[in-house]
Amino acid sequence: MNLNTKITLLCSALTLIVLGGLQVKSAYGAEDSVKLEKQDWSFSGIFGTYDRGELKRGYQIYSEVCSSCHSLEYLAYRNLEEIGFSEAEIKEIAAEYEVKDGPDDEGEMYMRPARQSDKFVSPYANEKEARASNNGAYPPDLSLMSKARKNGPDYIYGLLTRYKDEVPEGMEIADGMNYNEVYPGQQIAMVAPLEDETVEYADGTKATLQQHAKDVTTFLTWAASPEMEERKRLGIKVILFLVIWTAMLMALKKKIWAKLH
Amino acid sequence: MNFYKNIVLPIHDWVDYRLPVFSYVRKNLVDYPTPKNLNYWWNFGALLGITLMTMIITGIFLAFNYTPHTELAFASVEHLMRDVNYGWLIRFMHSSGASMFFILVYIHMFRSLYFGSFKAPRELLWIIGVAIYLAMMATAFMGYVLPWGQMSYWGATVITSLFSAIPIVGDSLVTWIWGGFVIGDNTLMRFFVVHYLMPMIIVLLVFFHLWALHSHHSNNPLGVDMKTPADSIPFHPYYTIKDLLGLGVFLTFYLTFVFFAPDYFGHPDNYVEANPLVTPAHIVPEWYFLPFYAILRSIDDKLLGVIAMFSAVSILFVLPWLDRGRVRSAKFRPIYRQFFWLFVADCFLLGYIGAQSAVEPFVTIGRLAAAYYFAHFLIIIPLVAKFERPLEPPESISAGVLEAQLKSKTAEPAAQLQGAE
Incomplete structure (x- = not known):
């Protein structure tokens, strides 16, 4: 066996193990019968980046629609700078919300306008209040949603676009619930939040339901993985370095071992 | 003035006379006689050592930013991911590193099974190895609980509840492990402490593992002992460069996950904060426990x-x-x-x-x-x-290597002839 054969063997062994893992992986969600349609995302692939237009429009949808029920608790207003808002714009956005601060010199807690450094203000004070306002259902925090579901982006997109008026025969929809093809169990408390022209875009993009869903999904994926672009950029450099370094080591190894034979 | 001769060498000699670290390194890492026929399956021990160090170092940096409290743990991880410089890199290296650790250890163990490396006189070497594997499993289990996601919490619930199966003392034992009647702050704090402690124990075990290894030296694909100097080559430069090459291949594999698919080995449910009132649809342990x-x-x-x-x-x-069985290597079995x-x-x-x-x-x-x-x-x-x-193994490593070389030389022209036809 020469060196190349050995390396090939080693690599194929590793690949086998990963493929084995893939098999196991696919079994994790084997019982979720609904097939998600794979979307073409600007951020997929090793060179993928978040489409800046989608991010900005997505934030608009979040702030005008989602944020009335869903929090984004791990994000701060200052983070919006990463998706193209200026400092002045962010100050303005933050100032629309109020946060509790204090105690002041008299020992009183007081409300003040939010600053850039504050985390996104949640629509409800706590889970109890959220449930009380939503028929007992709890609108989950969205900061990590894109990573917290299998094929997260496709799931969010599917959930938002696949509300159906016609319920399949034999299915009872409980009071206050809505039929959705993607949500586990197909009954969801949230009323379809988006439709054509729910939001008016400033940049002239056609406001279809699909466009809304796509934009807000990109925004939420950024919210869950804000490090992604930096991660991939660094990753490409690191892997390129490693490939060259390994090739050099391979040559060196050959040279050193040649003395033996 | 000759810098090496007048300064380096006297210091070296002075230290080495009092504490022979340099002689020790030379004996165990440089001149160390190693079978000359080791194949790439013998790379994994060195890779495991490097991975252990990677896990310890990234783990220390994670601990700087982690809070072992049920109300704060999940948020502290998100803080690390979002607000700490390269926090995401540290965390993903640690989380994917755990899976790499197990991929490597499983290959290393199967290697031992195939080539009979566990047989006399390496029984203790093997037993210490199994102890390391057990310690790794305990460490990995507790580490997975720390981010305090849904799978952390419910995985911990399932596994710790297993101890309740022990007759009579089972329930008390579980309460003792939890530090209370439910999995809570006490549990998380002790899991954090023990998770941080275990690697020290693993390092100690690795020390004994290597001590036992260096007493009788590496096994090899032929499974026959080194008998004459012709059977062995010095560890450096032959195996240092071979291990480095293996490291290059391994790092490429490992870091591809870290940078491009960091959550590949994880479970989406662990990005949902632990909630004792909501049971996930499927509670599955990490792949290496399956x-x-x-x-x-x-x-x-x-x-x-x-x-x-x-x-x-x-x-x-x-x-x-x-x-x-007397014969070690499966080559002859x-x-x-x-x-x-x-x-x-x-x-x-x-x-x-x-x-x-x-x-x-x-x-x-x-x-x-x-x-x-x-x-x-x-x-x-x-x-x-x-x-x-079993087939009769060759007299010595040299004889076996020579035989294989002759075989491949006679086989090659034959293959070429066949190709020509």
Whole structure:
């Protein structure tokens, strides 16, 4: 066996193990019968980046629609700078919300306008209040949603676009619930939040339901993985370095071992 | 003035006379005689050592930013991911690193099984290795609990509850482990402390592992001892460069996940904060525990299931006495070799079953696979060792290597002739 054969063997062994893992992986969600349609995302692939237009429009949808029920608790207003808002714009956005601060010199807690450094203000004070306002259902925090579901982006997109008026025969929809093809169990408390022209875009993009869903999904994926672009950029450099370094080591190894034979 | 001769050398000699660190390194890392025929399967020990160091270093940096409190743990991880410089890199290296650690250790163990590295005089080397593996499993389990996601919490619930199967003391034992009547702050704090402690124990065990290894030196693909100087080559530069090359390949593999698929080995549910009131649809352990999870579930009785699961690991401790065959390497054991690959396939099958829900046909397949796992150790290995007629291994490593070279030289022209036809 020469060196190349050995390396090939080693690599194929590793690949086998990963493929084995893939098999196991696919079994994790084997019982979720609904097939998600794979979307073409600007951020997929090793060179993928978040489409800046989608991010900005997505934030608009979040702030005008989602944020009335869903929090984004791990994000701060200052983070919006990463998706193209200026400092002045962010100050303005933050100032629309109020946060509790204090105690002041008299020992009183007081409300003040939010600053850039504050985390996104949640629509409800706590889970109890959220449930009380939503028929007992709890609108989950969205900061990590894109990573917290299998094929997260496709799931969010599917959930938002696949509300159906016609319920399949034999299915009872409980009071206050809505039929959705993607949500586990197909009954969801949230009323379809988006439709054509729910939001008016400033940049002239056609406001279809699909466009809304796509934009807000990109925004939420950024919210869950804000490090992604930096991660991939660094990753490409690191892997390129490693490939060259390994090739050099391979040559060196050959040279050193040649003395033996 | 000659810098080396007048400054470096006297300091070297002065230190080495009082504390022979330099001689020690030369003896164990430079001149250390190593079989000259080691193949790439012998790279994994060194890779494991490097991975252990990577885990410890990234772990220290993670601990700087982590808060072991049920209200704060999940948020502290998000703080690290979002607000700490390169926090995401540290965390993803640690989380993917855990999976790499197990990929490497499984290859390393199967290597040992195939080439008979566990046989005399390396029984203690093997036993210490199994102890390291056990310590790794405990460490990995507790580490997975720390981010305090849904799978962290429910995985911890399932695994710690297993101890309640122990008669009489079971329930008290579980309360003692939890530090209370539910999994809460006390549990998380002690898991954090023990998770941080275990690597020190692993390092200690690794020290003994290497001590035992260097007493009798590496086994090799032929499984025959080194007899003359012609059988061995110095560790440096031959195996330092070979291990470095292996490291290059491994890092490329490892860091591809870290940078491009950091959550590949994780579970989406662990990005949902732990909630004792909501049980996830499927509670699955990390992939490296799946074969044992399948064995646990293959028996309906809780206590027997737990016993079976722990036996599946601890049976490895007595392997050197189950396989009394004289010949080490499967190269010369035609029957054992086939059962070895069957065993590998069985482990993969058990892993697959472990990820499925407990419904037919998975239950029955799982039971058969679990039974085969034990049969391999308790029936097949002893019987094969007794009745198999191994081929005669070569006199020495040199003889074996020479024979292989001759064979490949005569085989090549023949192959070319065939190609020409």
